[in-house]
Amino acid sequence: MTRVLVSGGTGFVGRFIVEHLIEHGYDVVIGGRTRAAPDFFSKPVDFAPMSLDPDIDASAAFEAIDSFVHAAFQHVAGRYRGGEGNDPEGFRRANLDGSLHLFRTARDRGVRRCVFLSSRAVYGASAPGAELAEDMLCQPENLYGELKLKAEGALGALSADAFRTISLRVTGVYGAAGVGATHKWQQLFSDYLEGRGVAPRAGTEVHGDDVAAAVRLALETDHRHLHPPVLNVSDLLVDNRTILAIVRDVTGCANALPEPAALADFNAMNTERIRALGWKPGGAARLRQTIENLLA
Template structure:
């Protein structure tokens, strides 16, 4: 059985990755600061101490591990961009230096593949409406995006024939949150159902399980099919009017929907590379079914 260590496995995206890999037959170890609660996952899962600290030797957590998926990120609660708060140096030390130390430790202990969850934020400022490819020049506008890009580059520099390194540039992720947590659209739903005015906003989204499927494909695909070390992971461009129109249909609410956002100005991510590995995203139908389940 293949052993996969997932850092940040109890996070919003990490939880999808852990569940998907377990369902696909992998032996998963969750790495983090504290063990998950007993009922956090659908079945018991092993735990290994793991921290974003460049000064700690965490070799013990990598013994017997075949693959490492790095989904951990330290930030102010509820914020990624701007997640440094008033401590940008600490933010850099944890999320860049701490990540690179984990990458090096993984390579030193014979890990075969390392998958880093990067972000759409690496692209930063781009011409209006331009499509984003993996080789599009990056101009990150936030410290979050800049550190994700630096971590990508550091991981790529460590790659060898024996240590395959891949970064997935993931867009906004949606789906059900873990036990006791609110999903990302809960404030939006609450505002609409309370009749509050909502400003138009658009974004690209992908379901958490579709992200997990991309991770699995990168772990399973032959090395010669992993052209380059970068893959965009995105699904659907949608504005909050379209999302709330689904809410309106399901609930029968009579509140006014926000105005449509200007979708033509948005920079969508080209996902042809990840599709060549056999990836399939849920599209509009998955979005509709998820909104219905979140409301239920």
């Protein structure tokens, strides 16, 4: 049985990864500052103390670990872009220096594969309607995107036959939240159902379990031929009107929907590379089913 260490496994996205890997027969270890509550996951998982402090020895966490999934990220609560708050140097030290420390430790401890959760934020601004592809020039517009891009490059430089590495550029993630947390569209749903105005807005989205499936694919697939060693992970380009139209259908709410957003001007993500490896996200059917479940 493959033993996988997942940093940030109790986070919103990390929880999907852990549950998916458990379901598919992996032996999962959670790396983090505190142990999860006993009922946080569907099955018991091991815990290894781990920090994004680059001065703390992380060797013990990688004992008998086959693969490492790095999903941890230190930021101001609820914010990624702008997540540095008033401490950009601390943000950089934890999320770049700390990540590189973990990557090197994993390699030195004999871990065979490493998957890094990066972000579409590495791309920065592009021409209206231009598709974002992995081989294009990245020009991040914020510190979050800059650090993700630098971590991608540093991890790629460590790659070798004995240490296979890949970065997944993940877009906005939706799905049910964990115990005691609210989902990302909670406020959007409330604003619509209570008659408050909702502005037109578009975005690319992917379900948390589809992200987890991409992680598993990265752990199981020979991706040495990929240059650069990155994959886009995105499913749907949707706007608030599309999301709330499903809410209207499910609830019967008669409130007016927001105006359509200019979808043609938005930068969708090209996912041909990961789909060629066999990745099949849930699409519109999964979006609708998830919204129905969230409303229930």
